[in-house]
Amino acid sequence: MNTGDLPVIALTTGEPAGIGPELAVMLACCSPLSARVVAVGDPALLAERAAAIGHDIRLHVLAPNDTPPAPEAGVLPVWPVALRAPSVPGRLDTSNAAYVLETLNRAVEACRAGAAAAMVTAPLHKGVIIEAGHGDFRGHTEYLRDACGVDDVVMMLATDSALHARHADWPAGHALRVALATTHLPLRDVADAVTAPRLTRMLSILDAELRQRFGLPSPRILVCGLNPHAGEDGHLGHEERDIIEPALEALREQGLSLTGPLPADTLFTPRHLMEADAVLAMYHDQGLPVLKYAGFGRAANITLGLPLVRTSVDHGTALDLAGRGAADPGSLRTAVALAIQMVHGGASSPQ
Known part of the structure; x- marks a missing residue:
């Protein structure tokens, strides 16, 4: 299959103090799925978390007009978004709430512009976003509804x-x-x-x-x-x-x-x-x-x-596991596989 035939999936890395960044790293180290998965997050954070959990990974930071490469085990393409403050595993910081929302906005923009066929979201922490001043925030589902301008x-x-x-x-x-x-x-x-x-x-x-x-x-x-x-x-x-x-x-x-x-x-x-x-x-x-x-x-x-495909994991940020390498990437892998299936209208695609 040609690289151009593989859909691009924008993977937001979620709450930086949670397990989202390391799940993205773990996914990149697995046997590749039939899609070009691009992490949306801070490259330095991903590199730090990869080192913390002992995963040897190469980050491929993409410029806005770069074509994401073919999937390759051990390589994680990244659309960069900068953290607002240094992140410590397991320790929430309201300063990074804007960072989390920016990763979502970047993924939505990529899908709406045709640069990505779908978005997959790692877990975020509702409470810290609300405490940062976004009092009407209720979660991914409602935020993406409003970001895409749909009623239901x-x-x-x-x-x-x-x-x-x-x-x-x-x-x-x-x-x-x-x-x-x-x-x-x-x-x-x-x-x-x-x-x-x-x-x-x-x-x-x-x-x-x-x-x-x-x-x-x-x-x-x-x-x-x-x-x-x-x-x-x-x-x-x-x-x-x-x-x-x-x-x-x-x-x-x-x-x-x-x-x-x-x-x-x-x-x-x-x-x-x-x-x-x-x-x-x-x-x-x-x-x-x-x-x-x-x-x-x-x-x-x-x-x-939504006017785009969006899937996510079935669990939360697991702050107690962050930075330890103990998280299970199974739900994230399922979320990516389901996103691929939905992009293809329900047809199975080779994994």
């Missing part, structure tokens, strides 16, 4: 299609995908946020992206109820009867394949999941604990509804 996005986590290797009752090659109707909301605010217009928007985006990015011509989507037992016919909550069911019926009339609302405690079983391409959970901790139990470390976070 859907947060979805997906496994690497290898759950059968860890769970004997899971069919080979079948990925678990869980999308969220609401994302980073306090639990007491969730019920008010579950509205028919929101569900219509979220499910429309999910259906369209599963078709476009994952090559599924007629996606089968399971929808969780909000309440225990999916409301028990209104005896345990009215949202299913009054909001969720009518919204689903209207979307079915438009051709979407939707099943639900189903009780979440029985929906997340192999019998149901084997018949589905994705699940829409009503809130963050309804769906994600199940996915992370099944595939933690081999799953990725995906933002649907």
Whole structure:
């Protein structure tokens, strides 16, 4: 395959005091994936972290108009962004919040300009960004929504299609995908946020992206109820009867394949999941604990509804592991592989 045939993936290196920089180094030392992965971050930081964890790596710092090279084990191309202050592993510094946001902006710009086909994000630390004066910051998902100028996005986590290797009752090659109707909301605010217009928007985006990015011509989507037992016919909550069911019926009339609302405690079983391409959970901790139990470390976070492909790791900054070489790059490798798959519209590409 010619170098020009390989998509360019912009990899933001995340919170500099966390494990993001060393994950980028570890990824570069693995057998290359079928993409040209370019780190977006401070080259000196990457060199320091590589030395700290004992990885021999060569950094290839790129000028703005340079063509990223073909993937090569032990070589990490970098689009440079300068730290605002020296970074110590495990020690947060609000001075570097602007650095983290600049890496995101640079990656978005690369994707929008056609210099990159997708972006993959290492973990950032929400708290230190908020403490630095960005009080409205809620995370990658919402920041990228606003940076790209779109009204709605859907947060979805997906496994690497290898759950059968860890769970004997899971069919080979079948990925678990869980999308969220609401994302980073306090639990007491969730019920008010579950509205028919929101569900219509979220499910429309999910259906369209599963078709476009994952090559599924007629996606089968399971929808969780909000309440225990999916409301028990209104005896345990009215949202299913009054909001969720009518919204689903209207979307079915438009051709979407939707099943639900189903009780979440029985929906997340192999019998149901084997018949589905994705699940829409009503809130963050309804769906994600199940996915992370099944595939933690081999799953990725995906933002649907952007005018670009964006994936991320399924974990946080792990400040306690930073600089020790103890981090696991498995989720980052999954995130890059899923980004490549999405760039190709769901078709497999040689790894």
